[in-house]
Every structure is written in C-alpha cells, then in structure tokens.
Amino acid sequence: MAKKEGSVNRRGFLKGAAAGAAALVASAPAAIAQQDAAEARPAAVVPTSAQLAADVAAPPANTRIVENPGSDFMVDVIKALGIEYVAVMAGSSFEGLHESLINYGDNSKPEMLTTCHEESAVAMAHGYAKIEGKPMMALLHGTVGLQHASMAIYNAYADRVPIFMVIGNHADSAVRGAGVNWYHSAQDMCAMVRDFTKWDDNPASLQAFATNSMRAYKIAMTPPMGPVAVVCDSGLQEEPNRHKNLRIPKLAMSRPPSGDISAVREAAKMLVAADNPRINCGRAARTANGMSLVTELADVLKAPVNNGGERMHIPNRHPLAGNGTGQPDLILNLEVQGAPPPPNVKSISITALDLFMKSNIQDFQPYAPVDLSIAADAEATLPLLIEECKKLINADRRRFLEDRASKIAEANQRARNQAKEDARFGWDSSPVSLSRLAAELWPLIKNEDWSLVGWQGFIGGWPDKLWNFDKHYQYIGGQGAGGIGYNAPASVGAALANKKYGRFSVNIQTDGDLNFAPGVLWTAAHHKIPMLIVMHNNRAYHAEVMFVQRMANQRNRGIERAHIGTTLREPNIDYAKMAQTYGLYGEGPITDPKDLAAAYKRGIERVKKGEPALIDVVTQPR
C-alpha cells in the first residue's frame, strides 16, 4: 500500500518520544534543585509550559497515522488458522493486534471475548478445546499477563489440550517507551512458561510470525496435544507492513502416530488370550470417534472399561462400563500416565506421551514397568488393534468371551444400582446432599442435548452415578494439573463451544474454585453464553479441611483448628448476589432440598433464553 504523505512509522515516533523522555529525566535534578531554592513554590513539581502545551494541544494530525500495519497481516494469519474466538484481557503490549482484530478483522472469526483475568482467558480456551477438538486463541499481555495465565497454561499442558497463545512484547529496547513497557518486556518471554508449554517461538519478522504460527498450531494439535505460544512484538504489530511478498503457508497437519503393526499384533494376542483383561482409559478419546472405538474394542474383547475421570470413553450404562469382576490378569492402559501395574498383573500401555516429555515439571507420573509399551496415539491405534483382535477370536474363544461378558455386565449393573439406591441417604438433609443436588437436576435436563462442562471430582461423582452419559461431549474431565480455579472459566469456554450446537450446558461449580476469578461470570453474561451453574457451596476448601485434619491427627494435637485457613465463612459468600452483580440470573442460597427443583426450573428457563443462570445451593461437605 502506498505510504500517505506526512505519515511516519511507529518506530520513528517512539524514538522521538524516548529521546524526549530521556531529556526530561536528565533535567530532573536541576529542576528539583531550583524548586528547593524557591520556597514560595508548592511542594509538587509544577509542569513546565512545554509539558502543559503537550498535554492540552492536539497532536499533529498525521503523526501516528500508520497504514497497513503489520498486525493486519497477523490477523490474516490468525484467520487462516480457522480460529473462532480470541479471549483477551486487554494489555498495551498487544494493542496493535487488538485494534487490527476488531477493526481490520471485523471482530469475526476470531471474535474477541473480553475476560477479567488472563487465567480465565486461557482456561476458557482449555474448556473450549475439549468440546470443539481444536484450539481457540488467548491473547496475553507481556510478562504480567503471561504470569497471570501461567496456572491455566499448566493445567492445559497436563490435560494435553491444545491452546494457541499470542503474547505481546516490546522487544526492541532502543525504542521501548520508558516506564511500564520495560516491566512488560522480556528477552525471552516464554522462558517463564516453557516448562509447561509444548512449543513457543519469538518471531523477528512478519513472515516468521506467519510461518511459525502455522508450525505452532500443527504442534499443538499433534498428540500429545498441548498449549503453544507465539510472541508478538509491538514493533512488528505497529510498524507498516512494507513487505510485498509475504505469504501465509498452508496449514499442514500431522496425522496422529499409530502403533507399529508388530507391536499391535502382540498386544492383540495378549488381550485375546487373557482370562480377565481390563481396559483403563486416561485421555484416550480425543474425539467422538475415539469413544466409539474404545466401546468397540470392549465389545470385541468383552472386557470391562474403566472410563477414568478425564474424558468420555464408553457410555456409562454400557454393560461393560465399570471394573468388572475380580483381579484382572492383564491391563490395557490407553493414554494413562504412570499407573504401574499391580504385582503379578501384566500390562500394555499405548500412549503418545512416550513420544514427548519434558523433565522439570513432574507431570509424567511414576515410571510404569509394563510388559508391552507402544509409543503411539491410542485413538489412532485402536482401529488396527480392533481388527487384529477380531482375527484372533475363534468360535471357542467367542463362547468364553460371551460368558465373561454376562458376568461383567451383572457386576457392573449391581454397582450402578447400588449407587442409585445410595442416593437416598441424606435425601432430606439440610444443607443439601450432593446426591440430591444431582438427582433433582436429571429429570429436568435429560431430554435436552445436555453437556456437563464441569469436573465431577469434588461432587462425589454423583452425576455419573445417576445420569446417563452416552456422548463424548457430555463430560470433559477436570483441571489436568489439579490447579484450582480451572472449573469456572473452563466451563464457560466449554459452554461457548456448545452454544453453536444448541446444547444445554450444565456446570456444578464448587465455591472455592469460583472465587479464584469470578469475573468470568461477567464474561458469560456479556457474551450471552447459555449455561446453568449450580453451586456446590460447602463454604470451604473442603479437601484441605480434611488434609489439615489428617496432619493434626498424625501429630496428635486435636483437629479443632482445622477450619483455620480452610473454610469460607464469617461472612458467608452470597453467590446469587455475586451472579446478579455480574449480570446473571442468580437465585439462592438454597438450603432446603425441597426448594431445589423449582429453582432449577427457573434457572433452566433463563438458560433456554440464551443466557447464563446461577443457582446457589448450600451443600453437605461431601
């Protein structure tokens, strides 16, 4: 594009500004000395006439006009990646790209989502990716924003979830504005998160931004997936793009690695020959097809499937869903980290984590001395494994497997029935029991295309015990690294992904987690993300209550002080008011379980109108 007459580039402007600032700093001591000498003057430094003029006078009309800024090209790159949303907490190190996204990019694909904390931005992307199966973007401020985001990045890394992060920086210290910009700049920006970021880059040119954004996205999406970061220098964003031959390379995705055929055949032999095998799943099902494949393998082998707690692998009412009967003689671990087998139990591991590992953060879990280790993506390997197993099952073996299947089905059904009957204990208790909290919800959502977008670990797994889960998006697991503060923002991100499919998102939200960054409620309201939030409000970081109790017990000092530092009382937090403050429908606190159903119905009505609603339920601790 032709340069407009009178326009200057951004770098030139900043150089001038920096020189002016330096002159002011150099003259400061002399000014102070004059001030001391003049007793009649006020204590504060009086602006000079030149400063006053600079503050009140209109800037030269064309000083900052930049046409065809580099950040417009960056938007072209981001659009080429097919990214739907970019979550931001506004920051000056990316103001050029921010402006390009909303004006040049028309705030569409990606659409900007306003958040109130960088941890929320990244955690929203975390939840979104687990529903949608691809990354959304988080745009983060240099150093300070990235540090705010670091906990959510670590969770996503440990949960093997792809996120595309772009991070602002003022790389060139020669033109960097004095003051706060220095605090927001770094020589090696991603060093502070590199231990738990799958890949990062610091492009020195617009072409490198394009090429390495493609590379970053590809790496993020190659199992084991993970968050990636591309640093985005403010100079590159703000200077005019004078390059005529910039190109955006094609996005060339890798196919996930499947297991070596000889190893897969060996695994099939072991599985078909085993008398009582069990399939343990970690994060094996990346997609809906992954869930179908795990279920098919179970059906072929007539082996029970431990669904794990992190993804949906098999419908929870499937006869083979559960631990089956007795001690297994062979365990097949699909994308399970660590998990050494019990003594005298053989085991097979298929995981892409054997192909990628870092050394500092200890997220890789204990070393597992398995009998057969296949370094490959489990979902990609399953079709081959299923076929090899089918080949080995003859009529005699099939009769044996059918007999085994009926015993497993009986055992699993007994466990499921018992869990449902157990729900009656504490049914009329106040505060409300977790079983009733979940049970009252099910009849109201079971005919919706529902999706549970929060973790079940702190709610006793009651939805799994009482509801019928049979679709991959009906459960997406938890934090990854156990970092609390994940659930509220990740559930909003997951609900955002569900929105375009018209799904009904439900989040049972713990109170401790919500208090990390409750501003995400505002984000949900502002962007009209429909979801029902039911508070599991036990007014404590209850896991920690029990940990402190245990420690006091070991030391025999009494546990009467275990509430100190672990409970959220005096005053109690009013989550209905909190929701209302952030612009949501809020109701509660509900302490009588008889009030639950009606409150849920009122909340559901609001959600069906396309907005988030929160019902605060005061609950039993567990």
Added chain:
Amino acid sequence: MKRGSKRTFLLVAVTLVALIVPIVAASAQRGAAPAGNPNPPTSPVTGNAANGKALYFANTCYGCHGYNGETGRAFVGNWSANLATEENFIRFLRGRANVAPVQPSTSMPNFPENSVSDKQAKDIYAYIRTFKSNAPELKDIPTLNQIIKGASRPYKP
C-alpha cells in the same frame, strides 16, 4: 476425622492417578451409608447434646460425617459397635492416643484427653445420638425411582 480411603481418593484425584479410578467405585464409600446395623444404640446417654452440637461443629466432625451423620463417611443407619455406648465411643476416640500418640490406631483422628475431655466426648456422643436417619424409603422418592426406572431399560447403543 479422616479415612484412609478418602485421603487416598483425594490424592488420586489431585495427582491424576484418578485416571484409572472409576468414579462409581471410588465414590461408593463417600456419598452413602453402607449397609450396617440400621438400629441406633439404646444405651444410656449422660452428656449434654447442646454442648455436643457446638463441639461437633468446632471439631469439624461434619467435614467427614456431614451435618447429619448421614453423608460422606456416614454412621447413621450404619451404627458400629464403636458407637454402641459412651464408653465404647470414648475408647474409640482415644484409640492409642494415650498409649502411643505418634501412631494413631485408626484413620479417624484420635482424640487424647488433652484435646477432648471425657465430659466433652460424652456431650458429642449425646449429640450424635440425637441423629436420626431422614432417608426416605426408596419407594417414597419419585425422583430416584424415575432415575432407576430409566436406567434399568436394556442398554441400546
């Protein structure tokens, strides 16, 4: 008041070994009273239940046993011999605390006399004895019956 299994579950959950622990199996002991002696004890009670209520709360007993003794590590509807009499209860609280204090004998905290006096223990016991199961019979809970009926249909993919 801790249990090894609960501690184990929490550690597992937080450290991701939960990946191999099914939700149903892991929570079987958390949210419900397992089958046990459904009849509450009838032995004499000498403590003050009102004082016991304050102590039950102050000692965070509710943390594991719920506010009604019926959720979490429930004992209502599952009355063990440790709760049969005041004496049994005190003996259980003490465990080996007075004998070998660095090695408590149960997964639940042991309470030595300098932590909970005999009088306080009797007050807590008196309060616990006021607990009554409010769990309706299954047949009287339409919501649960609806859930069970829905789940009992043969599974179809």
